[in-house]
Amino acid sequence: MRPLILFLALALPALAAAHSWIVCTDYLENNGWYWDEAKCRAWPRSAARHDMRFGKFGNSRGFTHRLDNHPEETALCKHPRNDDTEYTDFTPMAAYYLGQKVVLTHPTNNHVADVRCTNSTNVIDTENLIFVVDGDEDPCCIDSDKLIVVEDMGISPFGRNIDPVITTTYPKPGFQNAPKYCEDEGNAMGTYNFTIPMDMKPGRHTFVWKWIRSPRVNPFTTCWEADVFATKVQRDAHYAATGQTTVDLWDFYQINTIVDGEIVDPIDPVDQIISG
């Protein structure tokens, strides 16, 4: 019995800590500190099935999707595409416009090198990519030639011998952009941004996030659909018709004044910007 217990004690935290996924596909605040579902305008495919909106941020409820030992043979997306059933009134599909910056949110699950709480030697990050799918069918798998890279969102420094100050300075590129990581290493919010290319064909597209944490751990993916419009005016008309706000996203550091790590002039952007 004892070896088994020891094995579980060692293995379970590692398993629990291994995952991440995209929670929001059109978040209104770039580089933000704390998750607020009121700032999320659109959700990934099948978000409602896994209670992504009203459940605790950082709790996967089976939403995480890791490609198995043969990633080239594993379904790319958690659930097959069905735009009628995989989006709901509470977890609607995104609408973007050409040239728009898009903010995505994800839980950190212990994978940020911030020396105030995590030894940077023990963190690893390898690849953070956004794809758009060529055509209307779900691609089979991660090797599909239907996947077109939209943006490489980069990686932040980690590992041995890096300046500790770099690990505690935000914003950061890639997965580790989570300023309040040390308050809740498992469930803190990280934000990514990527830009819709000007030469993307307007229309409905499937987007895919792919994260390789360690070369020894298989990739994680999240899939979502979005209606891409040629102009912001058209995008706004679409969101207005579906009862959504049409504000453009803001940057946390542009609307707040931070002194010694504290917000000195707190405003509530949800009240002032979304309804204002």
Ligand SMILES: *[C@@H]1O[C@H](CO)[C@@H](O)[C@H](O)[C@H]1NC(C)=O
């Ligand atoms: C970080 O981890 C490495 C390897 O496990 C260790 O050598 C080093 O002393 C640790 N640093 C701190 C500050 O704990």
Ligand SMILES: *[C@@H]1O[C@H](CO)[C@@H](O)[C@H](O)[C@H]1NC(C)=O
């Ligand atoms: C957007 O993300 C990239 C990394 O992918 C980063 O370099 C850039 O600074 C971010 N832009 C803003 C405005 O935060």
